[in-house]
Amino acid sequence: MMIIEDAKVEVKKKTVLPPVKKKMTETKEYVGNVTWPTMEELEVPNEIKAQYEDWYKVGMNRQRQKAHGDEIPGVRYPDLIITGAKKCGTTALKIFMNYHTWFQDTPGERHFFNRPTNWAKGYQWYHDEMPLTFKDEICYEKTPDYFDRPFIPERMSKLENAKNIKFVHVLCDPVRRSFSHFLHMFTVQQVGQWGVGGPQPGFEFLQENFADITKEEAFEKTVELAFENLLGKEKDIDSMSDDEIRAAVADYFTRWDLKPGSPGRVFPLRIPDAVLTGSLYSTHINTYLHYFTQEQMLYLDATELIENPGMSLRRVADFAGVPQLITEENFYFDDEKDAHVCSPLNTNAIVAHVSSCKLFLELTNAHRRLENFYSCSIPISGYFCMKPPVESARESFCLGSSKGRSKDKSLPVELKRRIRKFFNPFVKDLETKFTGDNYDHWDW
Numbered sequence: 079m080m081i082i083e084d085a086k087v088e089v090k091k092k093t094v095l096p097p098v099k100k101k102m103t104e105t106k107e108y109v110g111n112v113t114w115p116t117m118e119e120l121e122v123p124n125e126i127k128a129q130y131e132d133w134y135k136v137g138m139n140r141q142r143q144k145a146h147g148d149e150i151p152g153v154r155y156p157d158l159i160i161t162g163a164k165k166c167g168t169t170a171l172k173i174f175m176n177y178h179t180w181f182q183d184t185p186g187e188r189h190f191f192n193r194p195t196n197w198a199k200g201y202q203w204y205h206d207e208m209p210l211t212f213k214d215e216i217c218y219e220k221t222p223d224y225f226d227r228p229f230i231p232e233r234m235s236k237l238e239n240a241k242n243i244k245f246v247h248v249l250c251d252p253v254r255r256s257f258s259h260f261l262h263m264f265t266v267q268q269v270g271q272w273g274v275g276g277p278q279p280g281f282e283f284l285q286e287n288f289a290d291i292t293k294e295e296a297f298e299k300t301v302e303l304a305f306e307n308l309l310g311k312e313k314d315i316d317s318m319s320d321d322e323i324r325a326a327v328a329d330y331f332t333r334w335d336l337k338p339g340s341p342g343r344v345f346p347l348r349i350p351d352a353v354l355t356g357s358l359y360s361t362h363i364n365t366y367l368h369y370f371t372q373e374q375m376l377y378l379d380a381t382e383l384i385e386n387p388g389m390s391l392r393r394v395a396d397f398a399g400v401p402q403l404i405t406e407e408n409f410y411f412d413d414e415k416d417a418h419v420c421s422p423l424n425t426n427a428i429v430a431h432v433s434s435c436k437l438f439l440e441l442t443n444a445h446r447r448l449e450n451f452y453s454c455s456i457p458i459s460g461y462f463c464m465k466p467p468v469e470s471a472r473e474s475f476c477l478g479s480s481k482g483r484s485k486d487k488s489l490p491v492e493l494k495r496r497i498r499k500f501f502n503p504f505v506k507d508l509e510t511k512f513t514g515d516n517y518d519h520w521d522w
């Protein structure tokens with residue numbers, strides 16, 4: 079099931095987007111005084127209005143219908159799928175895309191191709207889970223668990239629109255992703271998922287001294303166990319060449335397919351291994367490229383999504399073939415995201431925010447570099463939040479407390495260096511075989 083040989087593809091050519099000419103204007107307001115079309119104004123037959131009664135209750139949907147005349151919206155398989163990577167900012171991307179009126183999704187994550195209970199419901203169930211969409215709009219979904227499971231691209235390739243589906247893979251610093259993944263699982267383990275507490279598989283080693291161990295120590299222990307599983311018990315990452323690391327990992331993945339109970343069988347999707355395997359982007363993209371083409375792929379660098387989400391949103395719009403409705407001017411920087419309150423600011427304050435933010439980002443990058451030398455932890459706070467287009471009549475929005483766990487946190491420099499050495503060959507493969515981008519700035 080695991081595909082080891084290289085997909086035969088050309089490296090993707092990076093599109094350079096010109097900066098937007100329009101900057102923030104002081105006259106822009108957050109919430110527009112929008113009058114939505116009435117039901118009477120819509121050109122569709124009454125039986126359609128009755129059939130989709132709840133849908134037409136939403137003013138924005140009536141507006142979409144009015145703009146589409148007598149076209150009747152329909153349900154179809156997604157035109158675009160955000161596959162992951164998990165913990166790389168996929169939620170932020172989805173939320174920002176939802177302010178773009180041409181992108182339509184169903185709230186939440188579908189988990190069709192990965193969860194056995196959903197998979198058992200069949201492709202028609204997946205189809206029916208999709209939102210009502212007009213022909214020129216983009217129906218999409220995001221489920222970050224689609225990225226690192228080798229059986230998923232094959233399942234996706236059986237969709238009737240497989241040749242035309244577009245994929246967005248959000249890729250971030252693999253070391254930070256691993257830590258973020260760990261923190262997520264650690265939190266789930268502490269509070270229990272869906273309100274059910276208790277140890278989660280993979281964290282058994284923490285149970286004895288659970289209360290005494292810091293998150294950073296627990297992460298280090300998790301990584302050491304994962305290294306043992308992926309590289310072999312006796313192996314020291316520092317004495318391994320890039321090719322030896324690649325070979326050890328390739329061998330590891332062959333043991334995924336062993337029969338249950340076989341000695342040496344591995345579990346790449348479970349803690350501890352998953353914190354590392356989820357960041358092996360080149361391995362997972364290679365699998366996708368055995369079933370789909372490079373033209374169907376957008377590799378979005380999460381550094382851009384965090385530092386300039388407007389640019390990323392324009393990139394996604396171009397890739398999907400829709401107008402660039404969300405741009406740099408639809409974001410403001412919230413340096414107190416911890417408060418989780420994002421009430422609209424007055425526009426002067428936003429302009430001040432953004433200019434101080436540019437300085438802030440320069441400082442942040444300098445801090446990151448300093449931190450690598452001095453092993454000190456300098457808080458990195460804040461994220462960009464959405465300032466919706468006036469026409470949407472929606473409030474500004476920041477992500478909630480489940481996003482931002484790794485913010486302000488740091489790890490021992492030596493630990494980061496060892497993990498980075500492990501990922502290095504795979505990041506090189508990503509650059510040279512697949513995305514054509516440069517990731518030297520992944521230096522968290």
Ligand SMILES: Nc1ncnc2c1ncn2[C@@H]1O[C@H](COP(=O)(O)OS(=O)(=O)O)[C@@H](OP(=O)(O)O)[C@H]1O
Pocket residue numbers: 163164165166167168169170222257258259261262383384461462463476477480481482483484485
């Ligand atoms: N604008 C904005 N606001 C908040 N958070 C942001 C934003 N942009 C990117 N991020 C980063 O998103 C990380 C969570 O990634 P995902 O949403 O992909 O996680 S998940 O897989 O859906 O659980 C999250 O990681 P953690 O800090 O570890 O929670 C953030 O680093």
